[in-house]
Amino acid sequence: MYFWVVKETKLISSAQNPLIKKVVLLKEKSRERRKTGLFIVEGKREIELVEKGEYIIETIFFCPEILIDFSKNSISENPNIQFIQLAKSVYEKIAYRETTEGILAIVKSKDHSLQKIQFKNQNPLILVAEAPEKPGNIGALLRTADAAAVDAVLIANPKSDIYNPNIIRSSVGCVFTNQIGIGTTEEIIQFLKTEGINIYCAALTASKNYVDCNFGEATAIVVGTEATGLTQTWLQNANQNVIIPMQGEIDSMNVSVSAAILIFEAKRQRGF
Template identity: 30%
Template sequence: MVITSPQNARVKEWAQLLEKKYRDKTNKYLIEGTHLVHEALKSKADIEVVAYDVDKGIPSELMGIDSGDMDWVGVSEAVIAKCTDTVTPQPVFAVIRKHSSELSKLLEVNHSLVIVLDGIQDPGNVGTIIRSADAAGADGVIMGRGCADLYNPKTIRSTMGSLFHMPVIEGDLLDILPQAKQNGARVVSTSLQASSTCYEYNFADTSWILVGNEAKGVSESVQKLVDDTLIIPMRGQAESLNVGMASSVLLFEAMRQRHFRQE
């Protein structure tokens, strides 16, 4: 099938997915670019359609992957431009049905390492944290109220495909964190007033790392659920780290302790 007109009804439906209200309404979202589509295909995401530049053909990186029951549609550059939000669009995009991960399964993981986001509003920060969690071998990501939309195109680009590699669960932290604590999790967060550093803390047990809003930090109601507070020591003159960098430091220290500790 080939679609060349941006006024095509199907194209209009795809383009609407650039807006959150239509993503919520249809339970679908867009991804753009060869790398993200490749990761989605490899991870067996629930892809409805892959649209590619009909003049350039299907990217070679996507050939030979078992794509299951989905449409492959050749489209014009005008269609791609309408359905993507980058200045220089890549020659392929896909429409994916949302997948809801189950909190109960994550709660059952022994010695789980989880990063919890409380009101992180910048899509780039959310995506970076998900990518770092994936790289550090975390078991999942929890996104509380007030976070940037997981399916915002900027968030998805920042994950670099890690969105498809691990459970990312959205919900109310005042409901989720007590359940995690009942299952043995220690909720740990950073604080400038903390007496212990992240390098002294034992991340080997079930550790749920909580990070807060870029400007305000962890909200007052969620802060009451924190078990341990840590400080990330700094030797230089920088006043602080942004939340994406701080999250990465904590996640990789947890990974070091769990997998690279010298006996």
């Protein structure tokens, strides 16, 4: 919850401060994020979504010169959060967005093991992405998942950690609004089969037109990379491979576009 308040805070005016160096490492190094279990979030909306997603915020940094009308700015009322004011030159060193809002937080990561995934209904709709690489594509997939209110997003063999600042930025904070599970291809296939979820793999061969498929039951829609598609392991374990017919010269679309088409066809079939 957010409310209008001014908080007493300490001021950091040197970029050589150890805490500032820690923020820079968390921003730039995946290894540091994994080691500490912490990551960086920038922006008012994103920080609000962090709290709505029940993440734990450790520290909020703000720059009054950038954060407009700070005396009436909405700041979390959580008493366990440390608030630190930054000089503008220091804040600009740790900000990673081109158009910054003057507020940034250190947040604790969540456990994204498959055992943590819980479904609220008997016929969940799940988006699975195998080996996604580009932060922009991952962000777009998460935005699609949020827009369709899917029950979970599962990422197989990820090439980038989910708390990469570029993924958070491109997802517009949808990293925090989706239930996300991470595992190997084999682990996720076993998880889906154990849960009785039908596997529909986007593929070019031995495939059925997606509009002729029944996505009304528990469904996982699986997409691969644009360059190589899905591995044979997925295709061999699918209940059905599906294709989106194309009328142009090329035979593939951006992975996030393909995922959106399939996910919203499933939503249409379910009456949403």
